[in-house]
Amino acid sequence: MRHLGWIAGGAAAVLVAAGAITYAVADGDDPGTRAPAADSADAGFARDMAVHHQQAVEMSYIVRDRTRNTEVRRLAYDIAQTQANQRGMLLGWLDLWELPKVSADAPMTWMGMGDMASDKDGSLMPGMATNTEMKRLGTLDGKQAEVFYLQLMTDHHKGGIHMAEGCVEKCTVGVEKRLAQGMVASQQSELDLMAGLLEQRGAKARD
Template structure:
């Protein structure tokens, strides 16, 4: 089926991204680039995307326990592994730069959004699921859990792409900009895949 082929393509993208991350860590360790400041786009992106990624990991492990569908479980595993690895890298950079992992400023201030980025019911940034949505995902099983997960993750990816594009435009550390562009490319591919998987289940991404 078409979405099975897309799944293979998305998985390949994830594997390529993982290799790029390993290279980026090594390259950054010997970089002579000026260390970013706490209020820089580089630091802001690292902090905010680490939080954004953590929710994706959480949702992915929830759905893996609530469905037996192998395609959804495989996708969830790939997303959880990739985003957990990227999160570790982002937090590692903050350690390397000796910068705090938490900021007193609202999320996405580095993008000029600030308080406008925060939603309601625990949705800290665009695309993030609300507390109510996460509770609902925890109550569903089978096809219903698959559909809600795919809808939430599609929205989550759209929000993540917006943030990653902001880093591509504003960040100054080369390897971080490259990682952000890799996120954009991989998550667009996964959105296409998840849209096809939703269609196969008689559902659509949320508007």
């Protein structure tokens, strides 16, 4: 069945996320167990990055079915598992804080960039692919699918790093700040890997 193997892995990721959520509640360097406000950077980052991560997971599932290349499939698997896990943590924190998972505010408002957010063709935040680009990815095969995925994910990671750096600067919940810092480091490493994979295919990131 489509995505069955990855879904099984996702179930394991949920268990890991549950443990991380429990750790967040007991994290001694956070200001007690007080929930942040609904309009805080902590809540805004959790909501926005959960949406951002979901698209990365979707892109990775798509390319998994469009190529047989081991390196790209492994990268896509790692991104899907990591970001599904992190998304579970972010949504779990919102539940624990008893805060809504959606907001009437524009995306990126918590970063002071609400007026810059774009919903053009489904691209809600920096680096997100448009609906048209997602559909195109699903029509490509082999090397073409690999190159387009790597280009889209490069843009996606750059946008994600920008958001995570915003949380490192503005968030107040210690465990969330550390998660954001880990995102910066891991996604920068993946950017370097993707640049090499694009070069191997005679391509480069989009301007």
